Amino acid sequence: METQPAIKSYFFGKGYQDLFNTIKDSWNMNLASAKKYWNKTTDFWDEDNHLYKILSVATAFSALSVIVFGSIWFAVLSILHILILGSFFLVIYFAFSIVLIIEKIYMLIRGIFTACPECHHKSPLPAYLCPKCKIIHTRLIPSSYGILKRTCHCGNKLPTTFFQRRLQLKEYAICLNCNRSITTQETKPICIPIIGGASVGKTCFLISATRSIINKLAPKVSWNIEFLDSNNEIRYKKELNNFNNGMVPPKTIAMTLSAFNFFIKSEKWSPDKLIYLYDAAGEAFESSENLLDHRFYGYLHGFIFIIDPFSIPELIDQYQDQLNLFGANIKPSSMMLEDAFNAMLINLEKNHGIKRDQQVDKPCAIVINKTDAFDIEERVGKKAARQLMIRDSTIKSMSQATQMLCKELFVECGLGNFLREIQSKFKKYQFFTCSALGYIPDNSKKPFKPYRVTDPLIWILANVDKNLRNDLKNK
């Protein structure tokens, strides 16, 4: 463990030093006592009086006793002291181990870790600044610096466990990597990147899905949604305002990516869940090299892969005439969907230890966006799914029907290889269809009316968290 700016616990440092000093000093005092008696002996011997001669024999005897029996007794006492202190220390170490195990188990079971929304560095806990002297404590856990609390070099006491309310230091948390203030608290992060080429509608999906969760889903399941910080809230409100005025969010340009975060809180469970939605610029998926900084691929919980149906060559051909008319408003993605998908896979393989033949055990939602355009909704949407269920009684659910329709569409559009790649790479995947805007944007300034945008998110949340699954089951 790296050195911390705190006073080491007595039981991990000074205790041993004190024991050594006690033994050493006691030995020196024994020698001093023997020397004192011996000096008295020589003094008495030099006296003429016979009584002093007798006394000198007594003091010589005392000196000898201290040297012989005192040394034996010193050895016995030292051993006893070591054993007594050892027994006390053992109790302390046992308590320390228990506290540490409880802390680790709590963090593990509850899935708590810290992911920096800015630099995406993952750590079990953030670093904490001492509220008094602002020095950085990188590992505020039960350790040799303190089991329940540690004392900073400035004298301030800092809690080291969750049950000692370490969370009260949340305002002083910073990222271990970039040192930025981190307000994620000790929550369970659920990290979901939204993947797709440029103009597939990732930002629209992010905003409309968040709006739908806040306005529709959260009241139904008694969730309390809170933004991580004012930046996230301002961003959301700004985009929402554009949405309500029928304005498409501006193109995401920044290659450096900050997560969009909000808390899901409920009285039914703890800790709070902190949702990380990563909306990278579509250009980032042109090459796996661009995804190097997207370190969240190492700890993400699921994928949302957004597909613009008008980036599929076969569909472009089918809707050529309509696209000539509305293309500017639809803004078809120029990026082949396989390219974005492959960039993501290469990134997983190159940077996050996923082997070429290994299946990813995180849920992947494949979302066909822009179904409001032309007759896409009739082909793969809700209505089409219902009709398929009527035609084929073996299909039990809408999601199964959507899955079948989407697969059929992909095969029909010559994306059989892509489909097989998804099947071979992901243990759990599901097709969804939605429209993040609700209609083809025009200049009418009508509010956008997205539909089915929460479905992929709900599916992933239900797959990655038991509490959320139970809540969503009862909605």
Added chain:
Amino acid sequence: MQIFGVIFAIFVAIIVFAVAVWLIQWGVACLVWCYQVALMPFFVYFFPAILLTTVVIGIYLGSYISASNYFISVKKHVNPEGDLKKVLKFYIISILMLILSFIYIAFTIISCLLIYDLLFMFVNHILEYYDTIIFPAFEIHFPFWEK
């Protein structure tokens, strides 16, 4: 007359010689008695007893000085910070004291029992021994004197 004188002188000389021998016998008997009564018991019985007592006193004295030094050292050096300060110091000192008291009590009881038995045997043995001492230790025979 001279012959009588010579005979008398020889007689006197014999008497003097006999008395001298007799006295020497008594002297040796006294020496033997002194050896039996004082010297032999001192070396064989009293000296080990004194030595044992001295060792016991030495053990108590040496251990007392060592223990007091150790406790002074513990009080001086065992100084943890915070709430544990008193607890740990009290714990170490009290447990050490408890174990020491136990050792001392056990040592004292064992020594007492041992000393009591040994002393009992020792006194019996000494008394039996002194009973066997006869003065004079050998038969003193006045020369030329038939019993």
